Amino acid sequence: MLLIIGCRIYFQPIKEVCNCETKLHGKVALVTGGNSGIGKETARDLARRGARVIIASRDNKKSEAAVNDIIYTTGNANVLYRHLDLAKVESIRQFAEDFKDEDRLDILVNNSGVGGLKNKCNERNIDVIMQINYFGPVLLTNLLLDKLKKSAPS
Template identity: 40%
Template sequence: MPKVSGFTEANVPDQRGKCFIVTGANTGLGFEASRVLAARGARVLLACRDKGKAEIAMAQIRQATPRADLAFLPLDQADLASVRTAAELAAKEPRIDVLVNNAGVMTPPLMRTKQGFELQFGVNHLGTFALTALLLPKLAETKGARVVVTSSSVHRNGKLDWDDLNAEKSYSRFGRYSASKLANALFFFELDRRLRAAGSPVTALGCHPGAAATDLGRYMGALQLLLPLARVFLNTAAMGAWPTLQAATGPVTPGGYYGPTGFREIRGVSGEASRSSEAQDPAVAQRLWDVSVAMTGIDPGLPAVTS
């Protein structure tokens, strides 16, 4: 398809009859994407840990769209059992058109998931990998279905420490965050390759919000104090959701990556974004895929691409 640039929420087409799952939908980019999708007539499942926060978010969306078709989907990506339950509940929907993998954590102190994985790798990548894998059969029932994976421009700084993925030897908040975002980029790259090779009707895409003013950086300590001054240079959460919306609803290239088109992809309207060479390395992507299957015990069932 031809290149598309200049995408904003105003470009999101009518979505009546479609169903979207948005993870981490009660705040930030996930909330803004859910708001726009609901306004365009979609059914939106807000996949969140906290039911109360999800209900507040749904009430806020309904202030602008009183007849919004919304539902809460309990999901804690720090617990693979919760991921399995969420996938089972979601699969009961008549159809799922798009899974928007938005949920994530950023630069917390060393913490672990329910299964003992380092939190950022466990939530940002392994939880996303597992949920996507479990929902692929349901998504494949709908022609034109999409999987959207949220990465970040900091994936360029990411290094996967294959000998210490679980941070048992060392831990750097920013280093592990960057690594998890590289994993996100590698995942949708490899997922796209395998889906296309298998002739699947599902399309895999990636996006990043640039530098958006959200509460994702709640663990950034004193740096958070500078956020009010920095907001003038950042995307708002609504603007940061534009690449998500483009990947989920706009004209796209299979395997495409979308983000802000302004200075250094920090802010601005959405369009095609750039990736590091490592984020598109088939050998690294396949290695991560195999490791992810082993760590989660969940296999998407898509054979490796040999060429």
């Protein structure tokens, strides 16, 4: 059994790529951590399919570069960046408040995450890894839940 699994992983490492062609024109997608890695590629795919994509992350310079790259590679100029630091509760609350300007939210991708940080706590004495990977996305989702419901099917 292990031999079969090993062979499958070795011979088919990237055949399981999403080839979805569903058009997303008129949809709004929010991708946290969309300035690099899986988040950036997710944002790129959503933009390629026509969605208005909002990248939310804490690194302004890296995010602006990601937005420009995604616009260049997809031809979708409706990609933008908004600052969000999931380590800070006030940043999350401010982001959600500012997001009220958006008419809708169809897709929320909670992609941000960290690992390997030393024991460090935020201003509320919460472990930063737990704040960024768990508490932050839960708070963000709850604050945006009404917008998601109003945009149904989202």
